[in-house]
Amino acid sequence: MSSSSTGLRILANARTALAVAGGIYAVALGLMAVPYFQSHALYLNAIRLPFFADFDAPERYGLALNKTFNFKIQTVDNETLGAWFILSESFYQSLPSHDTTPKPYIEHALRQRKTILFFHGNAATRAFKARIQHYSAFSSRLNVNVLAVDYRGFADSTGSPSEDGLVRDARAAYEWLISSGARGEDIIIMGHSLGTGVSARLAAQLSREELPYRGVVLMSPFSSITQLLKTYNMLGMIPLIKPLTIIPYAFNFVTWALIHKFDTLSVIPQIKGKVLIAHAENDWDIPYTHSEILFNAFLDPLLPSVDIPSDLVSTTKEDWSAFTAQIAARKAQRENIVTTTRMANFGVMEEFVDRGGETTVGGERIRGGEYWAAGQPGGGSPREREVIFVKMLEGNHDYVGVQEGLQDIIGQKFGLLPSVPSLTPPDSAAPGNSPEVDVGGSATSEAATSEAGGWSPTTGISAGADWPGPVAKIVG
Structure with missing residues (x-):
């Protein structure tokens, strides 16, 4: 041949x-485009790792003897959720014996320690190895309790997953903590990957209802499922949907058929508590640019607007000069507002405090601080909101939360660890210097925060008051 x-x-x-x-x-x-297949592809709840898990025996997966209580939470629409409550390490070590169930000590633990309400990503269960590592790290290094919940349709929970359903699950978990003795100001809402979409919507919901929470942590988040599809690469190399963007209207079909949107970007104006966003540069699943978009969305109302010329060909020299001046003013304002801390061999932290920037609500341009009072009976006072973005060198997608450097930042920003003095460069007092700190370890610079490290409403509920609305119950 x-x-x-x-x-x-x-x-x-x-x-x-x-x-x-x-x-x-x-x-x-x-x-x-078929809802059944779309749901299974997004949630991957049929992948129940570890297989045949014994949730009554968390010790088999690395947790200490009788440190974890396995139980069920009931939602307002009568689904039951499998859950683990893990005692903080110091509280656990203070118990008279480790030979009995932790159930009798839960109320006391909730009043003595802060609690992380943890929402995991897609696939697997609360007993998955990477998630166990998070619980252990938070309960020991941060000295907090952890409530980990499997959404409806996952693990031993009933029902089928949906966007609204997962948010109801999150609310049920929050209300279980409150009904069991926790104060809202002591609850940190934390989500990873898919769980960031759930966490953001829960935080927005609580904010609208003026219910307290300490803050929200978004680890490896996405701005929306729509944008994630545009950037998602299988194994970090093979684009999944991106080829469609070169075909006219092809991607419109995908967005039209999408029923689970988890549009975190759209709920950002409603979140009034402290926010910490964390992402690793070597994340193959969700690019860290999603976190940059979210951080900039929090920051945008505080910066001068830029009028982009509609027709570059007919733009006059005067219009172009005005355009470049607006860009310069925006850049200068950003440098004035945002404090940057560079940590050798770890990453970069950017942070700012929103003391009432402007935003658009109902077509009206209003001050950000006043937004929180919009629609509330009798109005309310403007509140500050601290926003932190930690971009790490390592952590991949699943192990961001087990990086000790990030744990220390979370501990300091949310008042879980003893505060450290601010690290100020010797020449920071000189006029014209940008607020940037460069440190050679995992120490961080502290922006001005409240002592509690979180937000609580001016019309909040006292610890002894009756909790309004439906309360989640232990059913098993």
Whole structure:
């Protein structure tokens, strides 16, 4: 056989393979328009790692003897959620014995220690190894209790997952903590990956209802499922949906068919508590640019607007000068507001305090601090909101929260660890210097925060008051 015939045969086989791959790709996208397949692809709740988990025996997965209480939480729509309550390490060590269930000590633990309400990502269960590492790290290094919940349709929870359903699950978990003795100001809402969409919506919901929480931590978040699809690469290399963006209207089909949106970007104006966003540069699943978008969305109302010329061809010299001046003013204001701390071999932290920037509500431009009072009976006073973004060098996607450097920052920012003096460069008092700190370890600079490290409403509920609305119950 001649070399030319062999080359033609290889080319024909390659075309066939590409055609088959293209057909499979088209069929897969078509299936994603079907709600059943779309839900399973997003939540992956059928992957219940570890398989055949014994949730009554958390010790089998690395947690200490009788440190964890396995139980069920009931939601307002009558689903039951599998949950673990893990005692903080110092409280656990103070118990007279480790031979009995921790159930009788839960109320006392909630009053003695802060609590992280943890919402995990898609797939697997609360007993998954990476999640166990988070519980252990938080309960020991941060000295907090941890409540970990499996959403409806996951692990031993009933029902099927949906966006609204997962938010109801999150609210049920929050209300269980309150009904069991926790103060809202002592609850840190924390989400990872998919759980960041749940956490953001819960925080926005509580904020609208003027209910207290200490703050929210978003680890490896996405700005929205729509934007995630545009940037998602399988194994960090193979784009999933991006090829469609070059075909006119093709991506519109995907967004039209999307029923689970988790649009965190849209609820940002409603979150009034302290926010910490954390992402690793080496995250293959969700690019850290999603966190940059979220951080900038919190910051944007505080910066001067920029009028982008509608037609660059007909733009006059005066218009161009005004445009460049607006960009310069915006950059200068950002440098004035945002404090940057560079930590050698760890990453960069940016932070600012929102003392009432402007935002748009109902077509009206209003001060950000006044936004929190909008729609509230009798109004309310403007509140400060601290926003922190930690971009780490390492952590991949699943292990951001187990980085001790991040744990220390969370501990300091949310008042879980003893405060440290602010690190101020010797020449910071000189006029014209940007508020940037460069440190050689895992220490951080502290922005001005309240002693509690969180937000509580001016019309909040006292610790002894009756809790309004439906209360989640232990049913098992």
